[in-house]
Amino acid sequence: MKANQSRYVLALDQGTTSTRAIIFDENGEAVGSAQEEFRQIFPRAGWVEHDPSDILDSACEVMKRAVAVSGINAEHIEAAGMTNQRETVVAWDAETGEPVYNAIVWQCRRGADECARLIKAGCEKLIYEKTGLAPDAYFSATKIKWLLDNVDKARELAISGKLRVGTVDTYLMYKLSGGDIFATDHTNASRTMLYNIHKKEWDADLLRLFGVKREMLPSVYPSGHVFGYMSADVLGRKIPICAVAGDQQAALFGQRCFARGSVKCTFGTGCFLLANTGGDSIASRRGLITTLAADADGQPCYALEGSVFTGGAAVQWLRDQMGLISSAEESEAAACSVPDCGGVYVVPAFVGLGAPYWDSDARGTICGITRGTSRGHIVRATLESIAYQCFDVIHAMRRDTGIDIDRLAVDGGASANNFLMQFLSDITGAEIVRPRIIETTALGAAMLAARTAGSRTVNMLQKEDFADRVFKPQISADERNEKIFGWKTAVARARYKQ
Numbered sequence: 284m285k286a287n288q289s290r291y292v293l294a295l296d297q298g299t300t301s302t303r304a305i306i307f308d309e310n311g312e313a314v315g316s317a318q319e320e321f322r323q324i325f326p327r328a329g330w331v332e333h334d335p336s337d338i339l340d341s342a343c344e345v346m347k348r349a350v351a352v353s354g355i356n357a358e359h360i361e362a363a364g365m366t367n368q369r370e371t372v373v374a375w376d377a378e379t380g381e382p383v384y385n386a387i388v389w390q391c392r393r394g395a396d397e398c399a400r401l402i403k404a405g406c407e408k409l410i411y412e413k414t415g416l417a418p419d420a421y422f423s424a425t426k427i428k429w430l431l432d433n434v435d436k437a438r439e440l441a442i443s444g445k446l447r448v449g450t451v452d453t454y455l456m457y458k459l460s461g462g463d464i465f466a467t468d469h470t471n472a473s474r475t476m477l478y479n480i481h482k483k484e485w486d487a488d489l490l491r492l493f494g495v496k497r498e499m500l501p502s503v504y505p506s507g508h509v510f511g512y513m514s515a516d517v518l519g520r521k522i523p524i525c526a527v528a529g530d531q532q533a534a535l536f537g538q539r540c541f542a543r544g545s546v547k548c549t550f551g552t553g554c555f556l557l558a559n560t561g562g563d564s565i566a567s568r569r570g571l572i573t574t575l576a577a578d579a580d581g582q583p584c585y586a587l588e589g590s591v592f593t594g595g596a597a598v599q600w601l602r603d604q605m606g607l608i609s610s611a612e613e614s615e616a617a618a619c620s621v622p623d624c625g626g627v628y629v630v631p632a633f634v635g636l637g638a639p640y641w642d643s644d645a646r647g648t649i650c651g652i653t654r655g656t657s658r659g660h661i662v663r664a665t666l667e668s669i670a671y672q673c674f675d676v677i678h679a680m681r682r683d684t685g686i687d688i689d690r691l692a693v694d695g696g697a698s699a700n701n702f703l704m705q706f707l708s709d710i711t712g713a714e715i716v717r718p719r720i721i722e723t724t725a726l727g728a729a730m731l732a733a734r735t736a737g738s739r740t741v742n743m744l745q746k747e748d749f750a751d752r753v754f755k756p757q758i759s760a761d762e763r764n765e766k767i768f769g770w771k772t773a774v775a776r777a778r779y780k781q
């Protein structure tokens with residue numbers, strides 16, 4: 284598409300393993316995109332880091348390439364929206380803008396001992412009542428505390444008032460604006476374990492608990508907000524950043540889950556299920572967390588969330604560590620090469636189990652192997668494990684909300700796998716709706732930016748039918764229950780401690 288009088292929105296989607304930029308037109312159609320993977324750093328077992336310069340460089344590169352591929356001029360980009368991997372923390376020098384340490388990734392478990400200490404000290408109730416979160420190394424607060432306790436430069440800058448800390452959106456906006464923007468949105472702030480989701484402010488009690496000074500942290504705004512301008516050095520002109528949202532909340536928006544009770548699941552490195560609960564902050568009794576999302580106007584509303592730590596990463600494991608497939612796409616054919624899993628269950632608890640278990644000590648397990656177990660059985664069982672983990676979360680959501688969840692909107696890379704989507708429908712008993720544009724995380728950021736900018740591109744909000752395919756349950760209730768019983772047995776073995 285060549286440059287014309289149309290206006291466009293740029294979405295920057297900074298994920299866990301790659302960064303993507305997509306240019307959307309007024310109707311929500313992608314006219315150009317680019318993606319780039321970057322290094323994953325594993326200093327020791329259970330630790331995960333990123334080099335902040337890799338994140339920044341990949342962001343700049345994909346934005347430039349997306350503009351080039353689309354054939355438009357940056358002058359025609361009306362607004363930019365940003366979405367990002369949540370909970371991942373970057374700390375930097377306020378004077379130089381230089382990071383003091385690698386980004387500590389949401390998957391990193393180095394804060395597990397601190398979380399155990401907090402629970403033992405009786406802080407769990409306080410944290411949950413204020414943040415909607417369970418004390419877990421998944422969230423940002425213990426990562427920040429670790430930086431302050433273990434990185435000399437971070438501690439020195441904190442004492443002098445020159446340390447700045449934020450999630451990836453904050454760091455990117457700071458760098459892309461030339462240091463003019465130091466901000467985040469409600470959705471990202473709500474994932475830090477430092478933010479009071481009811482008062483919508485950084486919580487003084489929690490800041491003291493984790494030894495964090497307020498001056499280190501960014502200002503917080505609604506997801507739909509003009510945060511400032513991207514420097515002309517990036518794309519040749521200043522572009523307003525009109526939206527920011529954590530990746531899962533952006534996907535919820537992109538799936539048009541504006542109504543109370545609507546649910547989506549994004550398949551990425553992990554699997555993230557969010558149920559919009561509107562103005563109701565529902566306290567879960569079944570291992571879910573309460574978080575902030577964005578309503579149709581970009582203002583904060585509440586959502587109930589369950590996070591599966593290992594989703595697409597299990598398929599990567601099949602490919603990279605086990606060598607059972609040569610590409611993620613090959614997993615579907617391998618799974619379909621056998622009529623069933625042959626009694627094999629895989630529990631991919633590589634970094635513990637997330638919702639609803641919150642068991643950081645659980646470890647990956649393969650159950651039911653016999654002499655007749657083949658490559659196809661292992662691959663199939665691994666794909667099935669992704670659906671089972673999603674079932675656990677949906678079951679908890681149904682019981683917490685009292686809502687009969689009979690429809691699940693899906694997006695992300697693994698949603699393209701027809702076998703997985705059909706099995707997910709079978710095991711949950713719900714219709715699985717896959718949109719035509721499965722990159723709804725980026726689309727959600729673009730929609731929020733369009734809504735904030737008040738541009739003609741807001742038309743993308745009005746489209747209702749984006750369904751590419753709907754998967755419906757094909758197995759009986761008895762067969763479903765039998766499969767779930769096998770899964771629960773395997774999970775119990777993965778959580779067994781000698």
